[in-house]
Amino acid sequence: MAILTTPKSAVQLAGQGRPLREHVFRIALLSSLVIALGFLALLLVYVVQDGWPRLDSALWENQPSIRRPETAGIQSGIFGTLWIIALTALMALPTGILAAVYLEEYADKTKWYNRLIELNISNLAAVPSIVYGILGLGLIARWMQFGFTVMTGAMTISLLVLPIVIISAREAIKAVPPSIREGSLALGATQWQTIWRQVLPAAVPGMATGSILALSRAIGEAAPFLMLGAATLVRFNPEGVWSSFTVLPIQIYSFISQSREEFHVLAAAAIVILLAILLLMNSVAIWLRNRYQKRW
Amino acid sequence: MSAQHRATATGTGRSLARSRPRYGEQAIKVVLMLAALVSVATTVGIVFALAEPTIEFFSEVSLAQFFGSTEWGPLFKPAHFGVWPIIVATLEITLIAIIVAVPLGLAAAIYLSEYASRRVRKIFKPVLEVLAGVPTVVFGFFALTLVTPLLQDVFPWLGLEPKNALSAGLLVGVMIIPIIASMSEDAMAAVPNGLREGSFALGASKMLTSVRVVVPAAFSGIVAAIILAISRAAGETMIVAIAAGFKSVFTLDPTQEMSTMAAFIAQAGSGDASTGSIAYKTIFAVGSLLFLMTFAMNWFSARMVQKYREVYD
Numbered sequence: 001m002a003i004l005t006t007p008k009s010a011v012q013l014a015g016q017g018r019p020l021r022e023h024v025f026r027i028a029l030l031s032s033l034v035i036a037l038g039f040l041a042l043l044l045v046y047v048v049q050d051g052w053p054r055l056d057s058a059l060w061e062n063q064p065s066i067r068r069p070e071t072a073g074i075q076s077g078i079f080g081t082l083w084i085i086a087l088t089a090l091m092a093l094p095t096g097i098l099a100a101v102y103l104e105e106y107a108d109k110t111k112w113y114n115r116l117i118e119l120n121i122s123n124l125a126a127v128p129s130i131v132y133g134i135l136g137l138g139l140i141a142r143w144m145q146f147g148f149t150v151m152t153g154a155m156t157i158s159l160l161v162l163p164i165v166i167i168s169a170r171e172a173i174k175a176v177p178p179s180i181r182e183g184s185l186a187l188g189a190t191q192w193q194t195i196w197r198q199v200l201p202a203a204v205p206g207m208a209t210g211s212i213l214a215l216s217r218a219i220g221e222a223a224p225f226l227m228l229g230a231a232t233l234v235r236f237n238p239e240g241v242w243s244s245f246t247v248l249p250i251q252i253y254s255f256i257s258q259s260r261e262e263f264h265v266l267a268a269a270a271i272v273i274l275l276a277i278l279l280l281m282n283s284v285a286i287w288l289r290n291r292y293q294k295r296w
Numbered sequence: 297m298s299a300q301h302r303a304t305a306t307g308t309g310r311s312l313a314r315s316r317p318r319y320g321e322q323a324i325k326v327v328l329m330l331a332a333l334v335s336v337a338t339t340v341g342i343v344f345a346l347a348e349p350t351i352e353f354f355s356e357v358s359l360a361q362f363f364g365s366t367e368w369g370p371l372f373k374p375a376h377f378g379v380w381p382i383i384v385a386t387l388e389i390t391l392i393a394i395i396v397a398v399p400l401g402l403a404a405a406i407y408l409s410e411y412a413s414r415r416v417r418k419i420f421k422p423v424l425e426v427l428a429g430v431p432t433v434v435f436g437f438f439a440l441t442l443v444t445p446l447l448q449d450v451f452p453w454l455g456l457e458p459k460n461a462l463s464a465g466l467l468v469g470v471m472i473i474p475i476i477a478s479m480s481e482d483a484m485a486a487v488p489n490g491l492r493e494g495s496f497a498l499g500a501s502k503m504l505t506s507v508r509v510v511v512p513a514a515f516s517g518i519v520a521a522i523i524l525a526i527s528r529a530a531g532e533t534m535i536v537a538i539a540a541g542f543k544s545v546f547t548l549d550p551t552q553e554m555s556t557m558a559a560f561i562a563q564a565g566s567g568d569a570s571t572g573s574i575a576y577k578t579i580f581a582v583g584s585l586l587f588l589m590t591f592a593m594n595w596f597s598a599r600m601v602q603k604y605r606e607v608y609d
Contacts, residue, residue, distance in 0.1 A: 025503040026411060032403030033420060036473045040427045043438055050441070098331035106325055107332075119598070121335050126524055126594045127587065128531020130558045130565075131342060134583040137565060138345035159338045166335065192324045213429070220431025223533035223558070227565035249433045249534075256437050256538055264441055271434050278429055286422045 047275065051268030059269055063235040064251060069262035074270045077251035079237035080150070081219060084247055087154035088161065088218050093211050095158075096165025100207075103166070104173040105195055125163040132160045133227030141228060148229030151241040156224050161214045168210020172203040205292030212285040216278050222249035248274050346587060349580035356574055362581070368544040368555075370578040371564060377578070379585070381546040385461065385554040386530055389540060392465025392550060393472060393529040398522060400469075401476030402511075405518075408477070409484035410506045421478070428474035436538030439467040444539065454551050459541035461550040467539065468532050472525040479524065483517025484510050516604040523597035527590040533558040557586045 062073025107114040136156030146152040176199050184194040225247055233254070234246040248270060255267035354362070357377045365378025404424070408417055443463040448456050456462065487510050495505040511518065541553035542563045555563070564579045 019501070022501055022503050026407075029403045029407035029411060032400045033407050033477075036400050036404055036427065036470070036477070037420070037423050039470055040423065040430070043430070043434065046438065046442055047434070095331045095334050098328050099335065102325070102328035102332045106328060117332050117336060120339050122598070123591065123594050124335055124338060126527050126590055127342065128527070128533070128558060128590055130531060130533045130561050131346075131583055131587050131590075133565060134561065134580060135338070135342045135345045138349065138580065139341050142571060143345075159334075159341075162335060162338065166332075190318060190321055192321050213425075216429050220429065220433075222431065222433050223562060226533070226537075226562045249431050252433050252437070253534065253538065256433070256440065267437055271437060274431060275434065278431070279426065282422075282426050282429055286425070 044275070047268045047271045051265060051270070051272045054265050054269035055272060059266075059273070064233060064255075065235070066233060066258070069255075069258070069260060069266050072266060074248060074251050074266075074273065076234050076237050077246055077248040077270070078273070080234070080245040081248045083150050083238045083241075083245065084154050084157060085215055085219060087150065087241065088158045089211075089215060091154065092158035092161050092165055092214070092218075096162050096211075096214075097169045097207060099162075099166050100169035100173055101195060101200075104170050105191070105199065121163050121166055125167065128223075129160055129221055130223040130227070132156055133224035135159065136224055137227040147242075148244055149242045150238050150245045153225060153228050153245060153247070154241070156228060157218045157221060160221065160224060161218050164214040164217060165211060168214065169203075169207045172206025172210060173199060175206055176202045205288055209285045209289045212281050212288070216281045216285075219281075220249060220274070220278060222247070222253055225250045226253075342587065346580050346584045349577045350584045353574070353577035353581040356577070357581075366546040368546075368560075370575050371567070375574065379582070381544045382555055382557045382560050382582070383585075384546065384548065385540070385544070386556040386558070388548060388550060388554075389461050389465040389468060389536060389556055390526055390529040392462065393469035394522070394526060396466055396469025397472045397476055397525060397529075401473045401521075401525070402480055402518070404473070404477040405480035405484060406506050406511070409481045410502070410510060424474045424477055427470075428478070430471075432471060432532060432534040433538065435467040435471055436464075436535040439463040439535060439539035443467065456551045457541075457553050459539060459543075459553040461540050461552065461554050464536045464538075464540035465550065467535050468529045471532065471535065472528050475525045475528060476521050479521030480514065480518045483514035483521070486517070487513040516601045519604075520597045520601050523593050523600070527593045530593075531558055531586060531590055533562050537562050557582050561586070 058071050059073050060075055060078060062071055063075055064077070065072040103114070103118065107117070109115065109118075133156065136152055140146050140152045140155050141148055146155070180198050180202060181194050184198045185191070189197070229244065234244060238245045252267050252270045252274065255263045255270065361377050362379050365376065366380045367376040367378045368381040369376045408420060412420065440459070440463075443466060444456060444458060444460065447454065447463060454462075491509055491513055492505055495509045496502075500508070536556045537559045540556065540559065542555045542559060543553040544555045544560070545552060547554065561579050561582055564575055570576060
């Protein structure tokens with residue numbers, strides 16, 4: 001950055017070079033960052049070390065068990081999480097992207113209802129996830145009578161990640177310069193043709209990154225599922241959207257709640273699997289962003 | 297931006313275009329708007345889901361009992377409905393988290409925005425994102441099985457209980473560091489370089505420029521970040537459920553086991569409180585309170601940003 005060259009000479013003009021406190025300050029800042037990230041490293045090492053004895057094929061081939069933690073697995077949790085994520089992707093991503101297109105391309109920001117929608121989205125992004133659990137319990141499971149099923153879980157979690165999808169998709173659409181749209185409109189394309197053939201293709205990498213990050217939030221989420229009956233021991237994989245289910249984070253939570261030491265090892269092993277999935281998704285998202293990020 | 301360019305595009309285009317109305321285009325707009333309205337429906341849904349059982353709850357338990365007593369135990373017999381213990385526990389854990397996260401997060405943000413080279417930033421920012429993506433059950437596990445035993449070994453005189461507010465608060469703090477760091481960094485990056493250059497020209501050092509010029513200029517963004525982090529911390533469920541436990545005692549002592557509002561909701565919601573029972577309705581009453589608290593903080597944060605934002609070109 002240009003800025004970095006200017007101050008150096010300014011400081012040199014002052015004569016004495018950098019006083020000690022400048023160095024101390026810089027080191028204090030850097031160490032804060034290192035402490036925060038060192039924590040992440042410590043956490044990774046700790047769970048891998050702790051869960052190592054149980055990182056075997058029985059882990060994903062077997063179903064959970066309260067009586068035999070040494071051979072218990074997490075298969076129902078893995079399949080439950082896959083079901084939930086697939087359905088969430090089907091529901092939340094299209095809705096979120098369409099909403100983002102409306103807000104960026106169509107909405108007249110001077111109208112009160114559009115401002116209300118925007119305010120509402122930023123508010124929803126800060127609502128605690130357990131409150132979404134209450135929404136799922138009171139409205140979807142009980143009032144709509146969907147019960148404690150995969151469908152209820154997926155709908156609840158879709159609503160939870162929707163604000164994240166909308167916000168990141170808006171960023172991606174905003175990054176497409178107006179000249180692209182103007183060029184398309186000038187050639188006689190309608191507004192939707194412009195969006196569909198010019199704006200959306202250009203925004204796809206950004207939207208993909210945001211969508212992956214939103215889905216990885218959904219994978220790690222546990223609190224809402226506690227309210228949706230996923231906490232009980234489920235020893236079978238879901239057979240459809242109306243089947244009862246559990247998810248990986250909830251399974252981890254119930255292992256942690258057991259007092260026997262073997263369950264803690266099992267929990268650590270399950271955490272390794274969960275983190276591996278999330279790290280993979282995160283890397284894909286970051287790679288996508290670096291690979292396709294366009295500078296206009 | 298889009299409104300303006302559309303105005304010019306369709307404004308000049310209309311006279312040249314076919315006069316037949318484009319129903320397809322209109323239909324698409326309606327579909328898109330409906331998608332945007334799902335978010336409004338979500339808020340309405342939350343309020344609707346919370347309201348009815350909450351009203352029923354307060355027809356059975358008076359407000360005076362709810363806010364006027366310090367004994368909490370809706371799942372026991374006889375039941376007690378004094379909400380203060382879980383409010384105090386929530387605030388205490390949030391406070392511990394903020395004490396951990398604000399200095400670390402802000403310092404990390406200043407470093408990334410003012411000191412780090414482009415390459416360093418390119419490495420650290422994704423790692424910070426990974427930290428932000430760690431599921432909270434994992435932090436809870438970490439607090440319960442590593443941090444608490446470690447603290448018990450190093451500070452035996454604290455008399456830490458196996459589940460306690462201290463390690464839960466510490467880990468909630470770690471959880472919100474990325475929120476504070478990345479939002480504050482965005483705010484600082486938006487401060488124009490002219491301000492920094494002016495400060496350097498007046499002979500200020502880099503540290504002085506960061507602390508006295510950049511941070512104040514980005515103040516509204518930083519406050520918004522901290523408030524969002526507070527509402528995340530207050531609503532955090534899994535870390536506190538795992539590491540701080542479910543016992544509700546009216547105390548400020550962070551070495552003790554204590555239940556927060558979110559932990560209570562999780563505990564009662566994952567049990568088998570039957571629909572219509574007073575324990576079931578209590579979930580919604582506490583949920584309303586939590587929702588209102590985070591809603592108020594959000595509103596306050598939005599106001600702060602609006603009122604104190606420095607606008608630069």
